[in-house]
Amino acid sequence: MTGQRSRQGNGAASAATAPDGAGRASGPGRLLIAVYGVFALAATARAGFQIATKFGEAPLAYLLSAVAAVVYIVATVSLARPGARAYRISVIAVTTELVGVVAVGLLSVFDAQAFPSETVWSAFGRGYGFVPLILPVLGLLWLRRNQPGRSPRDGRS
Amino acid sequence: MDPFLLVGVIVCAVSAALCLGAGVLRRPPNDITILSIAAVELFLVAYAVGAVIRQLAGEPVLGEAWEFWGYLLTALLVPVGAFWWAILEKTRWSNFVLAAAGVTVFVMLFRMEQIWDGVAGL
Numbered sequence: 257m258t259g260q261r262s263r264q265g266n267g268a269a270s271a272a273t274a275p276d277g278a279g280r281a282s283g284p285g286r287l288l289i290a291v292y293g294v295f296a297l298a299a300t301a302r303a304g305f306q307i308a309t310k311f312g313e314a315p316l317a318y319l320l321s322a323v324a325a326v327v328y329i330v331a332t333v334s335l336a337r338p339g340a341r342a343y344r345i346s347v348i349a350v351t352t353e354l355v356g357v358v359a360v361g362l363l364s365v366f367d368a369q370a371f372p373s374e375t376v377w378s379a380f381g382r383g384y385g386f387v388p389l390i391l392p393v394l395g396l397l398w399l400r401r402n403q404p405g406r407s408p409r410d411g412r413s
Numbered sequence: 414m415d416p417f418l419l420v421g422v423i424v425c426a427v428s429a430a431l432c433l434g435a436g437v438l439r440r441p442p443n444d445i446t447i448l449s450i451a452a453v454e455l456f457l458v459a460y461a462v463g464a465v466i467r468q469l470a471g472e473p474v475l476g477e478a479w480e481f482w483g484y485l486l487t488a489l490l491v492p493v494g495a496f497w498w499a500i501l502e503k504t505r506w507s508n509f510v511l512a513a514a515g516v517t518v519f520v521m522l523f524r525m526e527q528i529w530d531g532v533a534g535l
Binding site: 282283284285286287289290291293294297301305309 | 477480483491494495498504509514517
């Protein structure tokens, strides 16, 4: 019952591209996924490099680097995939990212000893032009506008 | 400033600006934006060839060599990936994706230059 309703609602909402929430990967979503993809790549490479070469220096920071990398990968893939399940995963991933960037940002400012080296989320992503801070906010707004089974609140296009 | 870096920065900046402009003007990807991203890729290939020659001619990477080559190989994939991802759907947003690729390569070039000169670690 609800499944049927959600499919209809979404079809009307997302420019009739594809059923079941595929509108997420279309239009602005494409740019969002592309930027997430770049960050997934950058964070993975960076975490890999840090853990491989100098893990002992700051294990906590480098483990968080790895967590950030996983979060970006999950967010990229789940945003790109259609379906209600991918939608839920992407909400969790993007929310985790927002919590992570704020928490690590605060920690890196107040407890600089634990974060001697820059990570993706250090100082709210300053090393990356604060994109890591802006990205999850835009991501959540985009996900909110593209909820499966609900017509968008504002039809600006 | 290294002439290679200067050329690369200009190519990336012009490409990103063109793609951004086309996106703002609500145009789908056209010859100009696609050729501009192709120019970025072409530059990266030339940069890679140049880097191999410099490396062999006794002007080696001062930082971590494998980090430099990792960056370069990744950078070579960025315009290709962006082109593929952008062209699957031809809307104005595809141009923003291409612009993001130009900006990404732009930033990566600076990192590669830092590694080459042995300045700052990761």
